[in-house]
Amino acid sequence: MFVNGEQRELPDGSTVADVLTATVKDVQGIAVALNGEVVRRGRWSETVVTDGAKVEILTAVQGG
Numbered sequence: 001m002f003v004n005g006e007q008r009e010l011p012d013g014s015t016v017a018d019v020l021t022a023t024v025k026d027v028q029g030i031a032v033a034l035n036g037e038v039v040r041r042g043r044w045s046e047t048v049v050t051d052g053a054k055v056e057i058l059t060a061v062q063g064g
Contacts, residue, residue, distance in 0.1 A: 001053045012051070016044040019055055029060040
């Protein structure tokens with residue numbers, strides 16, 4: 001799988017929640033897209049990330 005453009009190796013059957021646990025310290029203000037589709041926070045633990053998938057982790061930034 002690719003996370004923010006970088007290839008990552010995680011066990012088969014890993015979920016979006018598993019990807020976040022492996023890559024970020026705090027999930028506050030985080031949004032996740034899987035293959036270009038936003039994954040709702042309530043579905044992170046049930047959404048499986050398949051081999052070759054593209055995960056984008058976005059952080060909200062305040063200011064202007």
